[in-house]
Amino acid sequence: MTGPIAEAEYALMWQAFNLMLLVVVPVILLTLFFAWRYRAAGGKGAYRPDWDRSPIIEVTVWGIPIVMIGILATWVWDKTHALDPYKPLPGSEPLRIEAIALDWKWLFIYPDLNIATVNELAFPVGKPLSFRITSEVAMNSFMIPALGGQIYAMAGMETQLNLQADEIGTMQGRNMQFSGDGFAGQTFEALSMSQDDFDAWLSNVRQSNSHLDTASYADISKPSTDAPVRYFSTVPPDFFSKRVAHFMGMEHEHNPNVKAADQ
Known part of the structure; x- marks a missing residue:
């Protein structure tokens, strides 16, 4: 623990x-x-x-x-x-991470750092982590057992989770809700690092030639098992919120250009 x-x-x-x-x-x-x-036979009770x-x-x-x-x-x-999972942890400003469950992999977006990863989650040790979680597919459940309890990820809905690691190391995260053929392999590594190692990891991700956009997201959204780790050096603004709004018929509120194009 x-x-x-x-x-x-x-x-x-x-x-x-x-x-x-x-x-x-x-x-x-x-x-x-x-x-x-x-x-x-032989009992002494009256x-x-x-x-x-x-x-x-x-x-x-x-x-x-x-x-x-x-x-x-x-x-x-x-x-x-x-222990309300929505309750922020005391300490420094948290590292914001947005998690999207796909078939059968996890997409992690760092909105303040403008990067994204697939099936790898890294963070500085001792840093509060503030997660926003949703799903693009069937109901999933996000959990890093070494850090805390699970919370559901549902299409068109957002859940939140606050965690923190106090030790450096590699932990396993996974989907705890059965979601089809690739469920058993829907795992990821959670890397608790020193600040220097996290900065080096961040620099490596930013050197990637891949960018998270409509085309790349459509590609990683395709069902696949045991998906490899991938890095994206840039992410469109409010990408997570738009994916949640997509299931609620609210795309126009998040992207005025879509409304203009429809007209």
């Missing part, structure tokens, strides 16, 4: 698990004890056919689980809202 979101989610799962054990373990032990004490209830047992059996569920529900509710 690396990063504040992953660590917080990991701690929450174990804390909730341990809290539930306070109920589960005594129930299991008492079940085994009763089975042994009141067994038909046989009381007319006994029907005990206030102490009723309070114990119902009261403790109710209290535990109340504590657990309040606690998880608070932690869940604290």
Whole structure:
């Protein structure tokens, strides 16, 4: 696990698990004890056919689980809202990244850096990451397990996710929602780098002769499995927003030239 979101989610799962054990373990032990004490052959438990209830047992059996569920529900509710994926992380200005799910690959756009990549995501260690996520195809689910939980990517809709890596290394990201023949290979490398290494990576991407435009996007949008890493040295303005608007019949609002051409 690396990063504040992953660590917080990991701690929450174990804390909730341990809290539930306070109920589960005594129930299991008492079940085994009763089975042994009141067994038909040699059990020492008293046989009381007319006994029907005990206030102490009723309070114990119902009261403790109710209290535990109340504590657990309040606690998880608070932690869940604290880990809202839309909530920005504290620290420096985040690195903005726009992710588009395709068949069967991921396109990553860095709007502030004017570059894009396919199936490779790089970022400086310790830098907050602010994702905008959508899909050009069927529903997908974006996840980098080492950094935090998954969030859905849907055509014509935008979801958001905020993550951060606190260690340098290579992590795997993938689509967690089954999406057809190439689902198993729809993975990408998430590279957490030092600032110097990220600057060198950025310089390498900017040296690419490929540019993200209508033609290149149509090419990478074609279904393919185990797609190779590709770099695009330039990206049209508001490319991500226009792809989202494309499914909502709002292209004219984002591109006045389209309306003029239609007229």
